[in-house]
Amino acid sequence: xxxxxxxxxxxxxxxxxxxxxxxxxxxxxxxxxxxxxxxxxxxxxxxxxxxxxxxxxxxxxxxxxxxxxxxxxxxxxxxxxxxxxxxxxxxxxxxxxxxxxxxxxxxxxxxxxxxxxxxxxxxxxxxxxxxxxxxxxxxxxxxxxxxxxxxxxxxxxxxxxxxxxxxxxxxxxxxxxxxxxxxxxxxxxxxxxxxxxxxxxxxxxxxxxxxxxxxxxxxxxxxxxxxxxxxxxxxxxxxxxxxxxxxxxxxxxxxxxxxxxxxxxxxxxxxxxxxxxxxxxxxxxxxxxxxxxxxxxxxxxxxxxxxxxxxxxxxxxxxxxxxxxxxxxxxx
Amino acid sequence: xxxxxxxxxxxxxxxxxxxxxxxxxxxxxxxxxxxxxxxxxxxxxxxxxxxxxxxxxxxxxxxxxxxxxxxxxxxxxxxxxxxxxxxxxxxxxxxxxxxxxxxxxxxxxxxxxxxxxxxxxxxxxxxxxxxxxxxxxxxxxxxxxxxxxxxxxxxxxxxxxxxxxxxxxxxxxxxxxxxxxxxxxxxxxxxxxxxxxxxxxxxxxxxx
Numbered sequence: 001x002x003x004x005x006x007x008x009x010x011x012x013x014x015x016x017x018x019x020x021x022x023x024x025x026x027x028x029x030x031x032x033x034x035x036x037x038x039x040x041x042x043x044x045x046x047x048x049x050x051x052x053x054x055x056x057x058x059x060x061x062x063x064x065x066x067x068x069x070x071x072x073x074x075x076x077x078x079x080x081x082x083x084x085x086x087x088x089x090x091x092x093x094x095x096x097x098x099x100x101x102x103x104x105x106x107x108x109x110x111x112x113x114x115x116x117x118x119x120x121x122x123x124x125x126x127x128x129x130x131x132x133x134x135x136x137x138x139x140x141x142x143x144x145x146x147x148x149x150x151x152x153x154x155x156x157x158x159x160x161x162x163x164x165x166x167x168x169x170x171x172x173x174x175x176x177x178x179x180x181x182x183x184x185x186x187x188x189x190x191x192x193x194x195x196x197x198x199x200x201x202x203x204x205x206x207x208x209x210x211x212x213x214x215x216x217x218x219x220x221x222x223x224x225x226x227x228x229x230x231x232x233x234x235x236x237x238x239x240x241x242x243x244x245x246x247x248x249x250x251x252x253x254x255x256x257x258x259x260x261x262x263x264x265x266x267x268x269x270x271x272x273x274x275x276x277x278x279x280x281x282x283x284x285x286x287x288x289x290x291x292x293x294x295x296x297x298x299x300x301x302x303x304x305x306x307x308x309x310x311x312x313x314x315x316x317x318x319x320x321x322x323x324x325x326x327x328x329x330x331x332x
Numbered sequence: 333x334x335x336x337x338x339x340x341x342x343x344x345x346x347x348x349x350x351x352x353x354x355x356x357x358x359x360x361x362x363x364x365x366x367x368x369x370x371x372x373x374x375x376x377x378x379x380x381x382x383x384x385x386x387x388x389x390x391x392x393x394x395x396x397x398x399x400x401x402x403x404x405x406x407x408x409x410x411x412x413x414x415x416x417x418x419x420x421x422x423x424x425x426x427x428x429x430x431x432x433x434x435x436x437x438x439x440x441x442x443x444x445x446x447x448x449x450x451x452x453x454x455x456x457x458x459x460x461x462x463x464x465x466x467x468x469x470x471x472x473x474x475x476x477x478x479x480x481x482x483x484x485x486x487x488x489x490x491x492x493x494x495x496x497x498x499x500x501x502x503x504x505x506x507x508x509x510x511x512x513x514x515x516x517x518x519x520x521x522x523x524x525x526x527x528x529x530x531x532x533x534x535x536x537x538x539x540x
Contacts, residue, residue: 130493137496144365144503155469158476161499165483168506175513176404182520183389184397 364504373414378512380410405429411509419501420494424486 118124142148142157145164151157367373384406392398408425415422477495481487484502487495 133493134496137493137500140363141496141500141503144500155472155476158473158480161503162476162480162483165480165499165503165506168503168510169483171510172407172506172513173400173404175510175517176407177400178517178521179385179407179513180398180400180403182517182524183385183403 364501368501368504368508374508374512377410377414377508378516380413381407381512381516384410407509407513411505415501415505419505420487420490420498421485421502422505428485 118128138154138157141161142151145161148157148160148164151160385403388398388402388406392402409429412422412425417423417426477492480499481490481495484495484499487498490498
């Protein structure tokens, strides 16, 4: 293979023996320059000639003279043809191999840099491109799997990857078993807001002063609702007891679910100011309490005293899903 | 009525890249690490997971509790849906849920080979031939690749490059799934645990 290369590298060599240079129709020196050129040839004539000799899928980028390395270059297709006579030379040097793998996703052709001392025939180039593709993906996987960067050797790395995938799958099975065990006691309606808030951070909070009565059905106001987490323990207990007392409509588990689900975060994050705004003073009050950090959370309504009329002005935050839940609970 | 902008309304940073812009070639999809780690994906998935769990519970006969396998299947389907069918494994998961696995695998003769006898027979027979270390290593690598292909759903007969790509995406997705499920399970079990405590508190309050 070295013998093939030397004529190419030596400017004095005749172009007749090397199909490579003949393809491009250039003097050997120019061809060598192409070989080693780190950047995409910006010479329009060169580009045009190259365009004739290699197969390009993205014709858009081929004719443009101001093609520069950053935009995806045309990728020369690796053909396993034995005949290298025609313009199937993938000798479109331009970019290092790593960018080829990125560019591959856009265009079907691959640019490969033919390094010094390596064969430039179609087979080895194709193989080299394929190998580099695989190695790039392998590196990506190695980064993903913890502890794989230190390991050298494809087989061992693959071993690690397989073990990691099996470990993750086992974790999923274990967690699904836990979820199945926990499931019967929890009702999911309206839980999704809780979930979104626990997994992500919510920064914003919009509070408007609204009248509770206008939003809720008067009928629903009579219902006992599960309760929001409370900063004040007294209020919590009061509300709890009163909610239990008036609780005829609401099923027990739903009540508890919201209570406890909210309790988790409420003790951490609840804004006492919201409570301070309202004349709670130890009495049960219709409130939609909002939790600053977990907005999805706070939509729990305290048990409503039947005597409280509609039109109680409070700072509230109402979420649409809450209304859905409210309407749902009102019916049950 | 004041409302909070729903978190799910924010566009995912990874989604615009996947859409084709007119007149341009498609931009490369984001690498799996960044794609599956965004908060939006987690929110999407957690929402889907909760919905799926609820559906599973409703579908299962009310008196009996949900089986863990049903939960796992629901979680995997939710994960595949969150992947939007862009990866092979997600498509394989979704399609294999609908139709029974055996139906998918029926070959021309209608016979399904369950035991991989052929695979197990070959390695012992080839031990004599694989003298060179290079060949041996290649065989090892090939074996491992095949094993990986069996583990990742829907990647049995893929070439190495595609398989590795799918595997990377699958690993990233699995990590997100484990993270989310763990948060959910812990939250729910914490909520469930505190139920008896609250009842006791209330009883004590009423009594005092």
